[in-house]
Amino acid sequence: xxxxxxxxxxxxxxxxxxxxxxxxxxxxxxxxxIRKEYDVSVEACLIRLIKLARTPCAAFCASAHQDGxxxxxxxxxxLGYDCxxxxxxxxxxxxxxxxxxxxGFTAVxxxxxxxxxxxxxxxxxxxxxxxxxxxxxxxxxxAAAGTEYRAPEIVEVVGDALQPRGTGQRLVAHVxxxxxxxxxxxxxxxxxxxxxxxxxxKFRTETTARHCPPKLGEVFTGSMDESIxxxxxxxxxxxxxxxxxxxxxxxxAECLTTxxxxxxxxxxxxxMPRVGTxxxxxxxxxxxxxxxxxxxxxxxxxxxxxxxS
Numbered sequence: 001x002x003x004x005x006x007x008x009x010x011x012x013x014x015x016x017x018x019x020x021x022x023x024x025x026x027x028x029x030x031x032x033x034i035r036k037e038y039d040v041s042v043e044a045c046l047i048r049l050i051k052l053a054r055t056p057c058a059a060f061c062a063s064a065h066q067d068g069x070x071x072x073x074x075x076x077x078x079l080g081y082d083c084x085x086x087x088x089x090x091x092x093x094x095x096x097x098x099x100x101x102x103x104g105f106t107a108v109x110x111x112x113x114x115x116x117x118x119x120x121x122x123x124x125x126x127x128x129x130x131x132x133x134x135x136x137x138x139x140x141x142x143a144a145a146g147t148e149y150r151a152p153e154i155v156e157v158v159g160d161a162l163q164p165r166g167t168g169q170r171l172v173a174h175v176x177x178x179x180x181x182x183x184x185x186x187x188x189x190x191x192x193x194x195x196x197x198x199x200x201x202k203f204r205t206e207t208t209a210r211h212c213p214p215k216l217g218e219v220f221t222g223s224m225d226e227s228i229x230x231x232x233x234x235x236x237x238x239x240x241x242x243x244x245x246x247x248x249x250x251x252x253a254e255c256l257t258t259x260x261x262x263x264x265x266x267x268x269x270x271x272m273p274r275v276g277t278x279x280x281x282x283x284x285x286x287x288x289x290x291x292x293x294x295x296x297x298x299x300x301x302x303x304x305x306x307x308x309s
Contacts (some may be wrong), residue, residue, distance in 0.1 A: 101125060229262075269302065
């Protein structure tokens with residue numbers, strides 16, 4: 001059932017959906033409001049919000065056992081949060097969990113389920129598991145103010161991605177189309193071609209030698225110097241003006257996975273412009289979340305650059 005709800009969270013509330021809620025105060029009432037808007041399960045909403053969370057929190061589910069006590073069935077923490085609650089743990093008597101004792105009933109409390117760890121518990125009663133009589137309870141465990149926590153995040157700066165900041169190995173990633181055409185215009189790829197012609201020549205040689213254009217999802221690599229490398233991500237279908245979006249999200253996600261692997265092999269940080277939002281016509285909220293999922297959330301430091309407005 002948890003896997004089904006994770007699937008629902010991805011299919012019905014895809015990357016880029018309600019990212020504006022990421023920095024807002026979490027509450028079970030907000031979860032209930034969102035589930036009505038998207039017509040999905042409470043658990044799917046919880047999972048989606050936890051994925052976006054920038055505060056130390058976790059989603060949980062608890063069910064009643066024969067002794068009348070609730071036990072934790074699962075805990076899904078926000079990335080980087082070491083949640084003090086674990087699967088199988090008994091919920092203390094007197095908890096708000098016991099007050100959410102009917103389907104749709106909510107309860108809120110500030111509690112200590114483990115010594116020294118104050119949590120705000122916000123929860124709601126749901127239908128029991130098949131064969132059960134007592135409602136399951138799902139909700140949020142939100143750490144007390146002052147809890148040490150720093151969510152991994154993309155660093156966004158104003159600057160030039162062709163002059164990546166920092167030291168050590170750096171990997172510059174950008175999007176190119178699935179054609180053998182010369183990168184023209186004033187986009188990032190054409191700037192790279194003009195400023196680093198050897199990088200362009202290597203890419204052109206590799207792709208023309210195959211006697212077929214690059215395919216969506218492929219990544220070609222090169223180097224600007226000994227410490228700065230480049231990854232050409234083939235995630236744009238065609239070139240030129242179009243009424244349709246040219247960037248392909250699935251191809252970008254596939255490319256980013258390869259970029260992560262290359263960065264890990266090099267021990268490099270990743271640097272890129274706001275990929276896909278120029279000629280690609282993509283939604284930055286969606287692209288940003290894909291970058292976070294494939295790179296930042298998996299431990300690869302990533303900086304995104306944009307030109308001054």
